[in-house]
Amino acid sequence: MNNPSNTSSAPPAENARAIADSLRRYWRSNILIMSVLMLIWAAVGLGCGVLFADALNQFSIGGYPLGFWFAQQGSIIVFVLLILVYCVLLNKLDKKHHDELESLGHETRSAGPAGGEG
Amino acid sequence: MSVKFWTYLFVGASFALYLFIAWVCRVRDTKGFYVAGGGVPAAANGMATGADWMSAASFLGMAGLISVMGFSGGQFLMGWTGGYVLLALLLAPYLRKFGRFTVPDFIGDRYSISTSQTINHDSLLHRIIYNPARFVAVLCAIFISFTYVAGQMRGVGIVFSRFLEVEVNTGVIIGMCIVFVYATLGGMKGITWTQVAQYWVLITAFLVPAIAISIKLTGNPLPQIGMGSTITPGNPGEGAYLLEKLNAIHKDLGFSSYTDAFGFSGESGSKLLNMLFVTIALMVGTAGLPHVIVRFYTVKNVKAARWSAFWALLFIALLYLTAPATAVFARYSMINSINGTVVQKQEDKPSWFRNWEKTGLVVWLDNGDGMMRFSNGDDNEIYNKQPLPAASGLTWDQLLTDHAKWTVDNTQGADARAILRDNPDISAATKKKLKGPDVDIIVLASPEMAGLANWIIALVAAGGLAAALSTASGLLLVISSSVAHDLYYRIGNPNASEKSRLLLGRGVIGVAVVVAGLFGIYPPGFVSQVVAFAFGLAAASFFPAIVLGIFNKRVGTVPALMGMIVGLGFTASYIIGNVYLGMPTWCFGIAATGIGTVGMLLNFFVTLGLTPFFRAPSPEVIAMIDSVREPEKEGPAVMIETADVH
Numbered sequence: 001m002n003n004p005s006n007t008s009s010a011p012p013a014e015n016a017r018a019i020a021d022s023l024r025r026y027w028r029s030n031i032l033i034m035s036v037l038m039l040i041w042a043a044v045g046l047g048c049g050v051l052f053a054d055a056l057n058q059f060s061i062g063g064y065p066l067g068f069w070f071a072q073q074g075s076i077i078v079f080v081l082l083i084l085v086y087c088v089l090l091n092k093l094d095k096k097h098h099d100e101l102e103s104l105g106h107e108t109r110s111a112g113p114a115g116g117e118g
Numbered sequence: 119m120s121v122k123f124w125t126y127l128f129v130g131a132s133f134a135l136y137l138f139i140a141w142v143c144r145v146r147d148t149k150g151f152y153v154a155g156g157g158v159p160a161a162a163n164g165m166a167t168g169a170d171w172m173s174a175a176s177f178l179g180m181a182g183l184i185s186v187m188g189f190s191g192g193q194f195l196m197g198w199t200g201g202y203v204l205l206a207l208l209l210a211p212y213l214r215k216f217g218r219f220t221v222p223d224f225i226g227d228r229y230s231i232s233t234s235q236t237i238n239h240d241s242l243l244h245r246i247i248y249n250p251a252r253f254v255a256v257l258c259a260i261f262i263s264f265t266y267v268a269g270q271m272r273g274v275g276i277v278f279s280r281f282l283e284v285e286v287n288t289g290v291i292i293g294m295c296i297v298f299v300y301a302t303l304g305g306m307k308g309i310t311w312t313q314v315a316q317y318w319v320l321i322t323a324f325l326v327p328a329i330a331i332s333i334k335l336t337g338n339p340l341p342q343i344g345m346g347s348t349i350t351p352g353n354p355g356e357g358a359y360l361l362e363k364l365n366a367i368h369k370d371l372g373f374s375s376y377t378d379a380f381g382f383s384g385e386s387g388s389k390l391l392n393m394l395f396v397t398i399a400l401m402v403g404t405a406g407l408p409h410v411i412v413r414f415y416t417v418k419n420v421k422a423a424r425w426s427a428f429w430a431l432l433f434i435a436l437l438y439l440t441a442p443a444t445a446v447f448a449r450y451s452m453i454n455s456i457n458g459t460v461v462q463k464q465e466d467k468p469s470w471f472r473n474w475e476k477t478g479l480v481v482w483l484d485n486g487d488g489m490m491r492f493s494n495g496d497d498n499e500i501y502n503k504q505p506l507p508a509a510s511g512l513t514w515d516q517l518l519t520d521h522a523k524w525t526v527d528n529t530q531g532a533d534a535r536a537i538l539r540d541n542p543d544i545s546a547a548t549k550k551k552l553k554g555p556d557v558d559i560i561v562l563a564s565p566e567m568a569g570l571a572n573w574i575i576a577l578v579a580a581g582g583l584a585a586a587l588s589t590a591s592g593l594l595l596v597i598s599s600s601v602a603h604d605l606y607y608r609i610g611n612p613n614a615s616e617k618s619r620l621l622l623g624r625g626v627i628g629v630a631v632v633v634a635g636l637f638g639i640y641p642p643g644f645v646s647q648v649v650a651f652a653f654g655l656a657a658a659s660f661f662p663a664i665v666l667g668i669f670n671k672r673v674g675t676v677p678a679l680m681g682m683i684v685g686l687g688f689t690a691s692y693i694i695g696n697v698y699l700g701m702p703t704w705c706f707g708i709a710a711t712g713i714g715t716v717g718m719l720l721n722f723f724v725t726l727g728l729t730p731f732f733r734a735p736s737p738e739v740i741a742m743i744d745s746v747r748e749p750e751k752e753g754p755a756v757m758i759e760t761a762d763v764h
Contacts, residue, residue: 062359064346064361068192072191075200083206090211
């Protein structure tokens with residue numbers, strides 16, 4: 001793994017802890033958002049759409065039995081919304097922590113060679 | 119104007135458009151060839167992913183399958199969309215941040231035994247031994263893509279043969295030429311922009327007939343709402359809710375209810391378990407398919423990778439939310455158009471039935487009363503010409519000749535229905551498939567069933583071709599990159615020049631097109647099962663390795679490799695044993711399509727169980743994981759020319 005040459009000087013020592021802390025908080029928030037969304041994903045897709053569809057079928061919306069609606073319509077709509085929420089939250093989180101890190105003098109490493117319209 | 123005229127017009131115009139785009143986007147370097155130069159906007163990438171994803175099977179086969187399966191058809195809908203949530207949340211942003219070309223690249227770097235600086239990888243053997251994970255991943259990627267692409271070429275052949283009235287094989291060859299030209303010319307860039315065009319062709323072709331039927335049947339222009347509405351006057355069963363009416367018809371004809379779900383106990387419980395496992399296998403398989411994952415390398419940055427996952431699912435959902443409505447409309451129109459139709463001369467049969475009868479995908483075996491009947495009982499008269507096992511000694515020609523004699527005078531000839539029902543050499547699964555029209559014609563025939571205009575019927579043909587071609591070209595590119603980049607450049611010859619890699623990439627596409635075409639012309643007879651195979655393998659191999667690679671810093675090479683091998687080995691042997699060697703479904707009665715879920719769990723279990731006993735990844739790899747987990751700034755990251763390795 002070759003890291004691209006980082007030309008800027010290392011950040012001052014007192015910032016190092018703040019940087020590590022910021023990175024840790026970023027990752028923890030990321031995991032939290034992800035876990036909540038994955039929980040909803042499983043509850044709607046596998047729960048309402050498969051496991052409890054039979055029980056839900058005794059209710060209906062319009063001409064749809066509810067369990068059937070979840071299996072063939074509702075779950076898909078929820079999936080789209082989940083990704084939308086994830087995009088908005090994570091891009092916000094990214095920006096917040098990136099600004100924070102930059103003010104601490106931490107240059108975001110770039111992992112690989114791709115990127116840019118080279 | 120005739121269907122044929124419109125078909126030539128739509129298919130010709132759309133093909134001209136695809137070739138024009140390929141010419142405009144032709145590329146000269148490997149980065150443009152494999153990842154479209156990393157500069158595709160998120161929404162366009164979403165559309166391309168959608169077209170890449172929605173194959174001939176999604177476009178032609180899925181609604182037909184749902185219309186036969188009813189509620190449990192939801193496993194395809196949820197499986198093939200729910201996987202994008204996994205992809206968006208667990209994989210896409212991190213793989214984009216990692217920023218190499220392919221999935222084996224990630225697995226190879228994350229699970230390398232040591233990095234290139236410390237050991238001199240000067241021989242082929244060294245490069246394999248010191249990076250076995252990459253080698254296994256390359257083989258998986260090539261195998262998964264090939265199994266998938268074979269089905270696509272067959273799909274192209276079927277659509278051509280029906281609408282251009284050529285042989286299936288001629289259709290396959292025309293498709294091969296088209297794919298070859300624009301895949302080699304444009305690489306990923308050409309394919310991406312062509313797929314954007316193909317997305318619009320295929321989604322229009324899917325939505326227009328669904329909307330037209332919905333208006334006709336329920337008066338509501340939104341098929342998703344029409345499906346849950348009441349039937350408008352002028353149609354059989356007017357005033358009742360469409361789904362309730364369909365359930366009532368199903369009950370009368372001996373089919374199981376269309377909307378009923380499964381309970382927890384008895385036979386219903388085992389169906390529930392199977393549906394659960396198939397759904398999970400399809401979800402995880404989707405997130406592990408290399409031609410889908412590679413899409414997220416083609417965008418500018420991590421933010422765009424997240425958004426393009428959203429756009430992709432949104433564009434896919436347009437089709438997937440409509441397919442169940444098409445399924446219900448088609449089921450309802452089909453049963454109504456067949457049952458009770460008295461046939462004195464050819465023209466009395468429904469027109470869609472006459473057109474498709476020629477292909478053998480639907481056939482009427484009358485009981486002698488001259489009235490058509492489709493049911494789930496012994497009085498069913500609607501069949502399709504599935505290939506009959508050689509052991510049975512039956513041929514369709516003979517069956518039909520004897521049956522024709524029998525209908526005139528039942529002391530002569532023989533009742534083909536009784537023969538098909540009672541022959542011990544025909545498996546129960548085939549007997550089930552023999553009844554009713556072939557599921558693959560439902561989407562193509564639904565506009566005709568509902569009596570829509572000729573241009574709509576032709577539009578569906580252009581859409582089916584767009585779906586098959588876009589998926590085939592995306593897969594061919596993955597095969598090409600696996601061979602030229604992962605196998606040749608990363609393993610075989612790291613000193614290869616840009617030019618020779620590009621040349622090899624194009625050459626491999628050429629060879630892959632020919633091989634895929636041969637699979638299309640001489641289908642191995644298991645194309646549909648092979649697709650399940652691809653999903654199971656992707657679920658059991660790539661997905662756990664990538665997820666653990668990102669979210670667990672402790673997992674090292676050996677556990678990950680063992681996990682992949684166990685997951686893959688278990689899944690492959692279960693599918694092969696079950697489908698080809700007649701083994702029973704010994705694992706809790708789980709069908710071959712759902713076994714990928716068990717393989718995936720095994721993979722996670724083995725990898726995590728072995729982890730404490732083996733060495734942790736090297737500091738270089740830990741640094742790489744850390745960098746993938748950092749927030750990324752907006753805008754383009756590193757310029758390709760200034761990066762160290764490419």
